[in-house]
Amino acid sequence: MDPVTFLTQFLMPALWQGLIVTLELVLLTAPFGLVLGIGIALGRQYGGPALSTACAGYVVFFKGCPLLLLLFMLYFGLPTVGITLPAFTASVLGFILCNAAYNSEYVRGAIKSIKDGQMTAAQALGMTKVQAIETIILPQALRRAIPGLSNEFIYLIKYSSLAYMITVVELSGAAKLVATKYFMFNEAFLAVGVVYLVLVTLTTYGVHLLEKRVAVPGLTGKSRA
Amino acid sequence: MKRSFAVPLTIMLVTVLLLAGCTGTGSSPQQASAPASGQQKMYIVGIDAEYPPYSYLDPNGTPTGFDVDSMRWIAQKKGLNVTFQPTAWDGMIPSMDAGKIDMVYSGMTITPERQEKVNFSIPYLKINQTVAVPDSGKKTLDDFYAGKMVVGAQRGTTGAIWVENNLVNKGLMPADNLKLYDSFPLVAEDLAIGRLDAAIYDKPSMVTAIAGKPAHLITEIDTNEQYGVAIPKNNPELLRTINEGLADLMKDPYWQTLRTKYSLG
Numbered sequence: 001m002d003p004v005t006f007l008t009q010f011l012m013p014a015l016w017q018g019l020i021v022t023l024e025l026v027l028l029t030a031p032f033g034l035v036l037g038i039g040i041a042l043g044r045q046y047g048g049p050a051l052s053t054a055c056a057g058y059v060v061f062f063k064g065c066p067l068l069l070l071l072f073m074l075y076f077g078l079p080t081v082g083i084t085l086p087a088f089t090a091s092v093l094g095f096i097l098c099n100a101a102y103n104s105e106y107v108r109g110a111i112k113s114i115k116d117g118q119m120t121a122a123q124a125l126g127m128t129k130v131q132a133i134e135t136i137i138l139p140q141a142l143r144r145a146i147p148g149l150s151n152e153f154i155y156l157i158k159y160s161s162l163a164y165m166i167t168v169v170e171l172s173g174a175a176k177l178v179a180t181k182y183f184m185f186n187e188a189f190l191a192v193g194v195v196y197l198v199l200v201t202l203t204t205y206g207v208h209l210l211e212k213r214v215a216v217p218g219l220t221g222k223s224r225a
Numbered sequence: 226m227k228r229s230f231a232v233p234l235t236i237m238l239v240t241v242l243l244l245a246g247c248t249g250t251g252s253s254p255q256q257a258s259a260p261a262s263g264q265q266k267m268y269i270v271g272i273d274a275e276y277p278p279y280s281y282l283d284p285n286g287t288p289t290g291f292d293v294d295s296m297r298w299i300a301q302k303k304g305l306n307v308t309f310q311p312t313a314w315d316g317m318i319p320s321m322d323a324g325k326i327d328m329v330y331s332g333m334t335i336t337p338e339r340q341e342k343v344n345f346s347i348p349y350l351k352i353n354q355t356v357a358v359p360d361s362g363k364k365t366l367d368d369f370y371a372g373k374m375v376v377g378a379q380r381g382t383t384g385a386i387w388v389e390n391n392l393v394n395k396g397l398m399p400a401d402n403l404k405l406y407d408s409f410p411l412v413a414e415d416l417a418i419g420r421l422d423a424a425i426y427d428k429p430s431m432v433t434a435i436a437g438k439p440a441h442l443i444t445e446i447d448t449n450e451q452y453g454v455a456i457p458k459n460n461p462e463l464l465r466t467i468n469e470g471l472a473d474l475m476k477d478p479y480w481q482t483l484r485t486k487y488s489l490g
Contacts, residue, residue, distance in 0.1 A: 076411070079418040086420075087404075167377075167404040167415075177405065180315040180381045183342045185322070 006184050011175070011191055018174025019195060025088075025160040025170060029095040030153060036096060037103025037149075038142075044104065045111050046133060055104070062101035068162055070094045075166040091163035099156055106148030110141040143214055150207035154200050171195060267306045268463070270296055271326035274311030275408045277433045278487035279332035279452075282311070291487040295349070296330045298479060299470030313407065315381035318342050321457055328463065329455040332427060334383045344458050346467045348451035349475065350489070354384050355431045356446065357416060357424045360439040364422050369443070372398030374422035377412040380405040383450055384425035409434050416440050429489060 044055035062070070074090040085093065114137055122132035164173030172192055179188035272280035272288060280290040288309035300307045312320050317329045321343060334352075335345045356369055368374050372392040378385035385405060392398035406412045409426055413434040416424045426434065428445060435441070454471070456464045474480055484490060 076414050076418070079420075084418060084420065165407060167406060169405075176315065177380070179319075183318055183338070185319040 001182060003187050006182060006187060010182060011178055011188055014174040014178045015195060018169060018171040022160055022171040025091060025163055026157055028092050029099055029156060032096045033099030033103055036100035038107050040100060040104035041107035041111060045108055059101050059104055062097050067098050067159055068165060070098060071162055071166050087167045090166060091168050099152060102152045103149055106145045107141060110145035111137060113144055114140050146211050154203055157199050265306050267308055268327045269310050270307050271312040271317050271320055271329040272309050272331040273314050275410055276332055276430055278429055291483055291489060292330050292332060294483055295474055298474055302473060303466050303470045314379060332452050333455050334450040335453040343455040344464050345453035345455055346471055348453050349471055350452040352427050352450050354387055354425055354446040354448045355428045355442050356444045357431055357435050357440045357442050359416055359419055360441060362422055366443050369423055375402045377404045377406060377415055377421040377424045379409045379412060387448060388425060413438055
């Protein structure tokens with residue numbers, strides 16, 4: 001089979017299907033991963049001893065657990081205790097748990113970068129701790145966390161391919177299946193590499209725009225405005 | 226301050242890289258037998274390490290099985306040096322293309338599609354596909370042939386290809402209902418869990434895989450497949466050697482010994 005026929009007749013339709021699944025995985029994971037990550041960072045930073053330890057434990061566990069192993073536990077392990085998740089759900093759950101652990105570290109780092117004096121000042125002005133976090137600390141911290149969080153989002157795009165190991169045919173899985181069927185490995189992997197590169201480049205550009213949009217002049221180091 | 230860190234750091238990095246390089250080259254091909262002839266070529270045989278009774282790892286991690294023992298016998302008779310390299314099934318032919326392995330001797334069915342990419346030895350075994358269902362399953366064999374089951378298979382196997390050609394491509398079964406896994410034990414696991422209505426695989430391997438699991442065979446599909454050793458097209462000499470070795474082996478009493486040992490009749 002000549003590469004052009006292979007590309008247009010077989011590879012492109014398969015990659016398109018796979019791309020949709022990859023986008024579903026990523027777009028379902030990212031918001032939950034972000035919210036959970038922020039929650040864990042806050043719990044670790046401002047929670048009492050119990051909550052703070054629990055959040056730290058969460059991060060240690062999910063950062064230390066290889067993602068593939070986590071997916072296998074969710075997919076093949078949970079049924080032994082009576083919870084049988086569909087492959088797609090197990091994948092999204094695994095990604096959220098992993099994504100949140102890393103996100104929380106980026107957010108925590110950003111929170112720590114904000115001077116303690118701000119919290120003291122806010123409380124001196126009569127704000128509660130929650131109010132101070134909500135209106136003073138987090139708005140600054142989240143802006144500072146954007147580069148780190150975007151890194152994690154890009155990782156997510158790429159590690160979402162692990163869903164393939166528990167039968168979800170996403171982008172790289174679709175490419176591999178077509179490649180195996182027609183023995184056109186180099187062509188298929190090259191093409192799928194280009195698709196990932198486009199996805200990651202678009203994300204990087206999107207994050208750049210976001211950073212510019214939310215930038216507060218004079219706040220986050222050098223202001224471009 | 227920064228400079229003083231850079232130098233030791235660089236030295237450390239380089240050392241680590243060098244060490245990694247050394248151990249990498251030192252240990253990669255396990256020298257199975259080192260004959261006096263010195264620079265004899267080591268043939269790397271690709272096997273699916275989770276494919277009993279043809280090729281699998283014993284509890285010590287040593288490759289074993291019907292195909293592995295056959296290869297060892299042929300290697301001894303023909304004076305070849307061989308080492309076994311566990312490889313993902315769907316990566317076998319590309320690995321051979323890339324020169325990572327020299328042949329695949331691991332229950333590989335001879336198909337016209339594969340023959341376009343590689344040469345096959347003379348056939349050495351005939352096998353059929355089998356279908357297994359969970360003991361608790363409510364669906365029947367008719368449901369299987371009507372494409373009304375969720376079927377699991379290992380990627381790139383002739384079982385998966387059979388379902389594609391006979392159920393999916395004929396519009397009987399939605400493509401999504403064919404679930405593909407990296408290795409067959411994972412298929413058997415999901416069959417036992419109950420996510421799959423059926424699993425399809427080569428016969429003797431299926432029997433081993435579902436042994437002790439709440440599943441049973443419902444049918445054998447007469448695909449009349451033949452196993453052969455896959456060898457790169459650019460190595461006709463190796464093909465000849467393996468063919469001679471196989472012919473000798475099949476005439477030798479050891480052939481029956483092996484068949485009995487691995488319950489192949």
